Amino acid sequence: MRVHSAKAEIVANVWKLVAHEGQVVEHGDVVAVLESMKMEIPVHAGVDGVVRRIVVNEGQIVQEGDTIAEIG
Template sequence: MRGYALLRSVCPGGRACGRLWIWSWRGRPAPTRLMIGYVGRTVARERAVEMAEEIRAEMVANVWKVVASAGDTVSEGDTLVILESMKMEIPVVSESDGVVQELAVNEGDVVQDGDLIAVIG
């Protein structure tokens, strides 16, 4: 059976005050109540994940220069790392404002397509 769940509402403090709609494979909603303690933890975890932005390599390249470091405050468009591929310099920029939580590369490293470069939170 395939389907998905959608939380309709959450009260301040993370307590459930709405319903969880579970869609059946036929597409008909079936409302179900949740245990309050579990909803609060789940919502808090999802919000924390939404706030962190992973910056990943889009191609195979050498890490030519590391511009930012962990703990730096960055704005959207700030350069974090400069990659080098086929004698071209490719700046890797932050896509949102935040703090560099993790820098996963060092100068001289080789990154593959999809490798983690940094985490902005």
């Protein structure tokens, strides 16, 4: 099984985790919302699948390219 990583596109704060481990998601579903400079940035699932692992916590600062969730 191939695992896809939903990644942060910008340095930001993890404002809200929308998806949870074990949840079925479809391509384009929001798995998390980041906050940077008062803007909300959604992180979308890039594939259909099951959220295998949430890698971050709400309130955590992430860097561009950091994995938010693994979907397989």
